[in-house]
Amino acid sequence: MHYRGIFPRDLFAELERLQRDYDGSPSIRGAAPGYPAMNVGTTPKSVEVYAFAPGMTPEEFDVQVENGVLTISGERKDIVPPEGATRHIGEHFTGRFRRVVSLPDDIELNSTTASYRDGVLHICVARREAAQSRRISVQ
Amino acid sequence: MSEKVVKRENASEENAAMRPAVQVVEDATGITLYADLPGVPKEKLSIHVEGDNLIMEGELEINSPPNMEAIHAEVDLSRYRRAFTLSRELDGDKVTAGFRHGVLELRIPKAEHAQPRRIEVQAT
Numbered sequence: 218m219h220y221r222g223i224f225p226r227d228l229f230a231e232l233e234r235l236q237r238d239y240d241g242s243p244s245i246r247g248a249a250p251g252y253p254a255m256n257v258g259t260t261p262k263s264v265e266v267y268a269f270a271p272g273m274t275p276e277e278f279d280v281q282v283e284n285g286v287l288t289i290s291g292e293r294k295d296i297v298p299p300e301g302a303t304r305h306i307g308e309h310f311t312g313r314f315r316r317v318v319s320l321p322d323d324i325e326l327n328s329t330t331a332s333y334r335d336g337v338l339h340i341c342v343a344r345r346e347a348a349q350s351r352r353i354s355v356q
Numbered sequence: 357m358s359e360k361v362v363k364r365e366n367a368s369e370e371n372a373a374m375r376p377a378v379q380v381v382e383d384a385t386g387i388t389l390y391a392d393l394p395g396v397p398k399e400k401l402s403i404h405v406e407g408d409n410l411i412m413e414g415e416l417e418i419n420s421p422p423n424m425e426a427i428h429a430e431v432d433l434s435r436y437r438r439a440f441t442l443s444r445e446l447d448g449d450k451v452t453a454g455f456r457h458g459v460l461e462l463r464i465p466k467a468e469h470a471q472p473r474r475i476e477v478q479a480t
């Protein structure tokens with residue numbers, strides 16, 4: 218899967234992508250989208266980020282917003298099979314993970330919320346009032 | 357005949373599902389299967405045994421705001437599905453399941469007659 222800038226206005230990501238498209242060299246973090254899988258969406262009032270990271274507890278996540286960048290990191294522990302057991306299939310991601318999302322400029326840091334439900338970490342970053350489009354009535 | 361094929365293709369498209377990652381561990385008394393099903397609430401999970409087939413299915417329920425515009429989606433299907441064939445010594449009637457933080461844990465015990473028995477080796 219090719220890297221895509223999450224936000225169209227993310228100029229650096231866009232330039233990086235263009236450059237990569239020219240010389241065909243993949244991202245240093247690998248061509249795979251990474252773990253956990255993420256969905257991102259926006260509403261006029263918020264940026265919604267969903268990370269599909271099952272088998273964790275809320276305390277095991279480290280969520281940070283710094284310089285307009287949201288970082289989700291943590292560690293997924295491996296299942297410890299009982300002594301003498303055989304592992305036939307082992308497809309789960311285990312170990313440390315880290316994913317980064319660049320946020321738009323109009324975010325309101327103080328009202329960021331995060332919740333973990335059914336194995337999905339949901340982060341809601343509020344956007345500033347001023348950036349929300351307002352309808353101007355024509356006199 | 358070709359019509360039939362087309363129909364089947366359409367049907368499979370409608371039923372497009374993600375394949376959950378699994379871990380399968382076997383010990384002396386049975387098999388434990390762990391499956392990653394993030395986004396599936398307990399009510400939307402179904403596990404059934406048909407003959408010697410174990411089928412697990414789950415539907416995602418992400419309560420995103422109705423006016424949300426998706427910008428980036430790595431999870432873009434709304435279902436998971438995966439099936440396994442159970443071997444004869446496994447007891448499909450006694451499967452037990454637990455589900456926590458998007459991880460399904462299934463325990464499939466071995467049938468009584470298939471439980472391990474130690475055979476003494478006689479020295480002659």
